[in-house]
Amino acid sequence: MTPDRLDRFARHIVLPEVGAMGQAKLAQSHVVLIGMGGIGSPALQYLAGAGIGRLTLVDDDVVEASNLQRQTVYAQADIGKAKAEAAAAWVQAFDPALEVSAHVLRIKRDNAASLIAGADVVLDGCDNFATRLAVSDACVKAGVPLTSAALGRFQGQVANFAGHREDHACYRCFVGDAFDAEDCDTCADLGVLGAMVGMVGAFGAMAAMRVLLEGVSTLGDPQWGQLHVLDGLKPSLRTMRIARDPECRGCSSRLSGSAGAHP
Numbered sequence: 027m028t029p030d031r032l033d034r035f036a037r038h039i040v041l042p043e044v045g046a047m048g049q050a051k052l053a054q055s056h057v058v059l060i061g062m063g064g065i066g067s068p069a070l071q072y073l074a075g076a077g078i079g080r081l082t083l084v085d086d087d088v089v090e091a092s093n094l095q096r097q098t099v100y101a102q103a104d105i106g107k108a109k110a111e112a113a114a115a116w117v118q119a120f121d122p123a124l125e126v127s128a129h130v131l132r133i134k135r136d137n138a139a140s141l142i143a144g145a146d147v148v149l150d151g152c153d154n155f156a157t158r159l160a161v162s163d164a165c166v167k168a169g170v171p172l173t174s175a176a177l178g179r180f181q182g183q184v185a186n187f188a189g190h191r192e193d194h195a196c197y198r199c200f201v202g203d204a205f206d207a208e209d210c211d212t213c214a215d216l217g218v219l220g221a222m223v224g225m226v227g228a229f230g231a232m233a234a235m236r237v238l239l240e241g242v243s244t245l246g247d248p249q250w251g252q253l254h255v256l257d258g259l260k261p262s263l264r265t266m267r268i269a270r271d272p273e274c275r276g277c278s279s280r281l282s283g284s285a286g287a288h289p
């Protein structure tokens with residue numbers, strides 16, 4: 027690392043849980059962010075702040091005035107712009123040393139594999155189950171870990187999944203198959219508090235860093251398959267273990283050598 031990079035990340039490097047090795051690993055890492063909304067925005071800001079060397083941003087939406095209350099990466103002048111491109115422009119201004127690419131599209135079964143290829147972790151902060159399941163299945167097939175961060179009103183849910191590994195649950199083991207066709211757009215109907223979704227986004231960024239640092243430094247304990255449930259009102263946090271579903275369509279066939287279980 028050059029002297030200016032050492033200076034930039036000095037507060038990470040002095041942390042024993044990250045250290046110089048950890049910071050070097052973060053700089054070499056590639057994170058794909060799905061959904062550049064209320065979770066993806068603060069997650070991106072902390073991941074970029076952490077010096078993640080390569081960031082891929084996927085979102086098909088455009089910035090609206092009603093997003094600015096929580097989607098912290100955007101400013102007034104971004105209204106009407108594609109979120110992925112506006113967020114990528116923020117990264118380029120924030121730290122030109124980072125490599126960032128924007129994909130203005132909705133991730134689906136037919137394009138997921140190419141979007142996540144080569145990623146060290148995928149952070150999914152999107153707003154619907156159908157996309158989340160497609161992303162999870164693609165991660166299992168590609169052998170890429172998944173950080174899932176989600177919000178329902180004042181309840182946040184964050185977990186790391188290694189569904190590609192033996193005896194590990196995937197996201198589909200957790201939610202099942204009922205939501206493949208469902209496109210729940212809840213923010214507009216139910217409302218969302220900016221600071222609450224910000225907590226979940228920052229939590230997700232830290233969970234993704236734990237994946238990246240596995241085997242490198244002590245922060246690198248991904249706590250695979252443990253769902254952290256954050257109650258923002260109390261506030262309180264509880265953690266539950268997600269059991270692997272032996273019949274899961276997403277991950278059950280990976281041990282038989284098949285390329286994937288989805289028909």
Ligand SMILES: [Zn+2]
Nearest residue numbers: 196199274277
């Ligand atoms: Zn599964």
